[in-house]
Amino acid sequence: MNNEPEIISEINKISEDAEKLLNSSNNLDELESRFRNFAGKKSKIAAILHNIHLYSAEEKKIIGSKSNEVKNRIENIYNSKKDELSIAERGRFLSGRGIDLTIPGNYIEIRHKHPITAVLEEASDFFTSMGFEIVEGPEIETTYYNFDALNIPAEHPARDVWDTFYLLNGMVPRTHTSSVQARTLEKKQLPLRVIAPGRCYRYEAVDATHLFMFNQMEGLFVDKNVKLSDLKGILEETVRHLLGARKTRFRPAFYPFVEPGLDLDIECVFCGGKGCGVCKNTGWIEVIPCGMVHPNVFKYADIDPKEYKGFAFGMGFDRIVMLKYNINDLRLLYQGNLDILKQF
Numbered sequence: 001m002n003n004e005p006e007i008i009s010e011i012n013k014i015s016e017d018a019e020k021l022l023n024s025s026n027n028l029d030e031l032e033s034r035f036r037n038f039a040g041k042k043s044k045i046a047a048i049l050h051n052i053h054l055y056s057a058e059e060k061k062i063i064g065s066k067s068n069e070v071k072n073r074i075e076n077i078y079n080s081k082k083d084e085l086s087i088a089e090r091g092r093f094l095s096g097r098g099i100d101l102t103i104p105g106n107y108i109e110i111r112h113k114h115p116i117t118a119v120l121e122e123a124s125d126f127f128t129s130m131g132f133e134i135v136e137g138p139e140i141e142t143t144y145y146n147f148d149a150l151n152i153p154a155e156h157p158a159r160d161v162w163d164t165f166y167l168l169n170g171m172v173p174r175t176h177t178s179s180v181q182a183r184t185l186e187k188k189q190l191p192l193r194v195i196a197p198g199r200c201y202r203y204e205a206v207d208a209t210h211l212f213m214f215n216q217m218e219g220l221f222v223d224k225n226v227k228l229s230d231l232k233g234i235l236e237e238t239v240r241h242l243l244g245a246r247k248t249r250f251r252p253a254f255y256p257f258v259e260p261g262l263d264l265d266i267e268c269v270f271c272g273g274k275g276c277g278v279c280k281n282t283g284w285i286e287v288i289p290c291g292m293v294h295p296n297v298f299k300y301a302d303i304d305p306k307e308y309k310g311f312a313f314g315m316g317f318d319r320i321v322m323l324k325y326n327i328n329d330l331r332l333l334y335q336g337n338l339d340i341l342k343q344f
């Protein structure tokens with residue numbers, strides 16, 4: 001441009017020189033001193049701006065904006081070169097101490113809970129949100145709490161239903177968590193709402209749906225005016241919470257410690273109710289055995305069954321986990337096979 005003052009080409013030259021020199025600096029000190037030469041108080045650009053009053057108003061505008069543009073450009077070059085040199089110097093510093101920044105880092109696998117633990121915690125949170133308290137009982141139990149106090153007397157055929165391991169000292173690895181019901185009632189802190197999760201043991205031939213050790217979650221709700229409809233409402237909500245919206249049904253069943261006794265079934269998750277091998281062609285899968293606490297169970301705990309009523313349930317917890325995650329073999333949950341466990 002003709003009317004461009006000569007000084008503009010001088011400024012362009014400064015910009016080019018600065019770029020070359022800054023970018024070819026070998027270390028931070030060199031970069032620093034070169035940058036000062038180009039942008040410091042004694043730099044050429046500073047001198048040009050200092051003498052800008054010697055030019056006409058129009059020239060002042062052009063020179064001023066050009067000088068600022070170049071100043072910014074020099075600063076940007078300086079900053080990115082500074083980053084580059086700092087990283088390189090840090091690398092040299094560390095490798096001088098035997099640290100190689102180029103070696104890939106250690107892969108740390110993120111751990112997670114076993115599916116049984118995770119669902120157990122989920123269920124526990126759900127029940128505690130409804131005012132239930134979590135209680136525990138011993139895994140090695142007396143026959144009194146495992147059977148008698150639950151209205152299953154010795155010599156009564158009902159006792160045979162539980163394939164029980166008997167220990168030499170006469171105690172049993174509990175066959176169900178229902179024993180915790182008897183222990184809790186005995187404390188007579190009424191009304192009460194408890195759940196009792198834990199391991200149980202039975203003399204079973206191991207297959208896809210049976211293990212000799214498994215998890216149950218017992219529940220007990222006792223108050224002055226508890227009805228079957230309370231049981232229904234809470235257990236249907238439990239199924240919805242743990243397994244999602246599914247068709248459910250209650251069906252009469254016999255358990256000595258409840259009257260009436262029921263089984264809560266859900267529509268088979270594997271065939272959608274059409275009937276398949278898993279649901280034995282019924283279209284339904286039993287998930288929560290339950291019922292209204294039998295008056296005799298109250299009597300064993302010295303509680304007046306006319307004054308108090310209650311409902312109880314005992315879900316096979318591994319079964320819930322299987323249904324939740326579509327697992328077709330219980331053993332997979334206990335083999336510690338990481339290929340399986342990592343999927344949840």
Ligand code: DAH
Pocket residue numbers: 175176177178218219255257258261289290291292312313314315
């Ligand atoms: N304890 C029973 C079992 O393991 C399951 C059960 C049924 C528990 C009915 C209950 C109940 O609390 O009311 O076979």
